[in-house]
Amino acid sequence: MKNLTFDWKPLVLVPLLAVLVLPFIGSPSTWLTLTIAGLAMGMIIFIIASGLTLVFGLMDVLNFGHGVFIALGAFVATSVMGAMGDWTSSTELWRNWVAVFPAMLVAMAVAGAVGLAFERFIVRPVYGQHLKQILITMGGMIIGEELIKVIWGPAQIALPLPEAMRGSVLLGDAAIEKYRLMSVVVGLVVFATLAWVLGRTKIGLLIRAGVQDREMVESLGYRIKRLFVGVFVVGSGLAGLGGVMWGLYQQTVTPQMGAQVNVLIFIVIIIGGLGSTGGALIGALLVGLMANYTGFLAPKVALFSNIALMVGVLLWRPQGVYPVANR
Amino acid sequence: MLHRILSNDMPRSRWLAGLLVLLVLALAFTPFIFPGVKALNVAAKVLVFIVLVASFDLLLGYTGIVSFAHTMFFGIGAYGIAVATTRMGSTWEALAVGLSGSLLLSFALALVVGLFSLRVRAIFFAMITLAVASAFLTLASQLHEITGGEDGLSFKVPEILSPSFEFSEEPFMGVSLDGRLLCYYLLFVTAVVLFLSLLRIVNSPFGRVLQAIRENEFRAEAIGYRVVVYRTTSAILSALFACLAGAMLALWLRYNGPDTSLSFEIMMDVLLIVVIGGMGTMYGAIVGAALFLFAQSYLQDLLRVGSEAASALPWLSALLSPDRWLLWLGVLFVLSVYYFPSGVVGRLRARSAQL
Numbered sequence: 208m209k210n211l212t213f214d215w216k217p218l219v220l221v222p223l224l225a226v227l228v229l230p231f232i233g234s235p236s237t238w239l240t241l242t243i244a245g246l247a248m249g250m251i252i253f254i255i256a257s258g259l260t261l262v263f264g265l266m267d268v269l270n271f272g273h274g275v276f277i278a279l280g281a282f283v284a285t286s287v288m289g290a291m292g293d294w295t296s297s298t299e300l301w302r303n304w305v306a307v308f309p310a311m312l313v314a315m316a317v318a319g320a321v322g323l324a325f326e327r328f329i330v331r332p333v334y335g336q337h338l339k340q341i342l343i344t345m346g347g348m349i350i351g352e353e354l355i356k357v358i359w360g361p362a363q364i365a366l367p368l369p370e371a372m373r374g375s376v377l378l379g380d381a382a383i384e385k386y387r388l389m390s391v392v393v394g395l396v397v398f399a400t401l402a403w404v405l406g407r408t409k410i411g412l413l414i415r416a417g418v419q420d421r422e423m424v425e426s427l428g429y430r431i432k433r434l435f436v437g438v439f440v441v442g443s444g445l446a447g448l449g450g451v452m453w454g455l456y457q458q459t460v461t462p463q464m465g466a467q468v469n470v471l472i473f474i475v476i477i478i479g480g481l482g483s484t485g486g487a488l489i490g491a492l493l494v495g496l497m498a499n500y501t502g503f504l505a506p507k508v509a510l511f512s513n514i515a516l517m518v519g520v521l522l523w524r525p526q527g528v529y530p531v532a533n534r
Numbered sequence: 535m536l537h538r539i540l541s542n543d544m545p546r547s548r549w550l551a552g553l554l555v556l557l558v559l560a561l562a563f564t565p566f567i568f569p570g571v572k573a574l575n576v577a578a579k580v581l582v583f584i585v586l587v588a589s590f591d592l593l594l595g596y597t598g599i600v601s602f603a604h605t606m607f608f609g610i611g612a613y614g615i616a617v618a619t620t621r622m623g624s625t626w627e628a629l630a631v632g633l634s635g636s637l638l639l640s641f642a643l644a645l646v647v648g649l650f651s652l653r654v655r656a657i658f659f660a661m662i663t664l665a666v667a668s669a670f671l672t673l674a675s676q677l678h679e680i681t682g683g684e685d686g687l688s689f690k691v692p693e694i695l696s697p698s699f700e701f702s703e704e705p706f707m708g709v710s711l712d713g714r715l716l717c718y719y720l721l722f723v724t725a726v727v728l729f730l731s732l733l734r735i736v737n738s739p740f741g742r743v744l745q746a747i748r749e750n751e752f753r754a755e756a757i758g759y760r761v762v763v764y765r766t767t768s769a770i771l772s773a774l775f776a777c778l779a780g781a782m783l784a785l786w787l788r789y790n791g792p793d794t795s796l797s798f799e800i801m802m803d804v805l806l807i808v809v810i811g812g813m814g815t816m817y818g819a820i821v822g823a824a825l826f827l828f829a830q831s832y833l834q835d836l837l838r839v840g841s842e843a844a845s846a847l848p849w850l851s852a853l854l855s856p857d858r859w860l861l862w863l864g865v866l867f868v869l870s871v872y873y874f875p876s877g878v879v880g881r882l883r884a885r886s887a888q889l
Contacts (some may be wrong), residue, residue, distance in 0.1 A: 342871050357849075
């Protein structure tokens with residue numbers, strides 16, 4: 208830590224953006240609906256992006272194949288939830304959770320296991336060579352996407368929300384979809400867990416230290432390679448979880464969804480500063496809000512608005528809002 | 535003389551030289567050696583891809599930066615021709631307007647993206663170009679009034695280049711002398727000129743600086759070269775050449791849509807060709823493009839045979855289905871990055887250097 212005072216400026220960005228667009232949207236209830244939707248989307252994106260940014264910060268590995276774990280998680284969820292039709296069609300909320308929760312766990316486990324293999328066979332041979340990493344992980348992504356097509360077929364599959372999670376609640380005039388509230392809650396739980404692990408445990412201390420200065424941690428006798436494998440697996444698992452939530456959010460899953468979300472995630476981790484979890488949260492929320500606002504105001508430029516957002520942030524802080532990794 | 539034309543960058547391997555001469559001769563006389571529309575189409579596609587891949591190699595192989603927006607510039611070139619001819623009719627002026635417009639747009643976009651992302655670090659460039667390219671793809675398929683949306687645009691080229699235009703009643707050596715033939719040779723000459731200019735660029739002092747930046751950015755900066763300026767110039771040059779390749783494609787197909795020029799699959803193909811042919815060796819573009827485009831058509835046939843042979847094992851059959859050819863290309867890609875980092879050209883050169 209160069210300066211011990213907490214850097215609060217990036218935190219203001221999220222409310223600032225929300226307040227700034229209020230006059231353009233006009234009606235406060237629409238604004239509230241869009242804001243909640245944006246926050247929900249942001250939380251899901253954060254879950255996916257957190258793993259990627261840690262992997263980059265810790266090991267300088269840029270994984271272009273991260274998106275494949277998103278698609279994998281979503282497809283596993285279709286199988287698990289498809290097998291539990293009785294529970295998903297029930298109108299009681301707890302019964303729905305009994306279906307969704309195992310789907311999330313299985314998706315995380317499968318994505319984590321595949322992540323282990325991905326790290327071993329795709330990423331490990333090309334440590335320290337950026338050019339090859341980008342090429343290889345991109346190749347890995349293609350292979351993964353095609354394998355998903357082999358297993359689940361190339362068509363898109365419906366992933367309907369369980370009964371009790373559909374519909375919306377009224378908050379004043381604003382209709383807020385129940386599922387979005389739930390994804391905000393799940394996102395907060397994941398963020399709190401991550402923050403606790405990173406901030407209050409020894410492993411977290413080592414990860415943060417490794418992100419800042421890998422060689423120093425190694426010279427103190429810790430096997431950072433093994434730690435890195437763990438982070439990679441957890442990151443892949445989180446991407447799987449995010450994939451389940453993204454699939455439920457969109458209600459359909461396609462083999463190409465990973466590649467589509469990948470673009471958003473890259474924008475997020477660039478905004479956040481490569482290697483920074485807190486930055487990734489802010490970036491994800493900004494991107495989620497921006498996507499929903501522009502989707503309402505000017506749908507055709509939705510993707511460009513995120514790029515404009517990124518350019519704006521980079522003009523302000525060229526290394527992202529919280530620069531961590533000094534390489 | 536030959537040294538001057540090839541900018542003193544000789545193949546440096548007898549096998550490679552033989553292969554190149556063979557390929558160039560085959561491309562030059564395709565209409566006369568291989569009759570039929572399909573062979574001519576494949577040959578024209580090879581010509582387009584040689585320019586496209588060579589321009590990408592300038593960026594990836596010589597400057598060492600990865601861009602995923604190369605097909606965006608390719609698409610801009612193709613759309614420039616398509617949009618201009620549908621609006622202004624099939625005249626030469628329309629082609630000129632379309633070409634210059636798309637070149638200007640490519641220049642501006644490459645400059646902006648390059649200045650923003652190459653300033654910080656090269657890895658940003660890969661991510662930002664991916665984002666920009668996917669945004670552009672979405673935009674192109676949504677702006678229905680201009681680009682024709684998902685359906686794309688079909689248009690007519692100037693009379694003299696169209697198949698219905700006949701130069702003489704008599705066929706020459708069994709080939710009818712029509713506008714299509716002229717169009718092919720227009721592409722051929724353009725491809726040769728563009729390729730030789732790229733070869734000239736990478737062997738100029740400017741190209742040497744690019745290679746120095748690729749090898750050691752810090753040292754190049756320390757010697758006194760402005761790394762950002764060189765990288766951005768390289769990105770712009772490569773974008774302009776990709777744009778010209780796109781114009782060639784549109785001229786040949788007389789059609790352009792998001793899938794033919796902008797799609798991510800084409801980007802993958804280009805990456806694969808560069809890696810197979812050999813990064814940082816302009817000749818790799820020729821060898822790679824020819825090999826790949828032949829493989830692309832035959833791999834699917836081969837898979838179909840394999841799939842039928844393995845029909846007793848459903849899962850193996852599913853893996854070998856012709857629709858899954860991208861899977862095998864992906865495997866091929868990963869394996870060639872591991873074991874063939876210097877590609878076909880690099881291997882051949884290394885072999886003759888040993889002898």
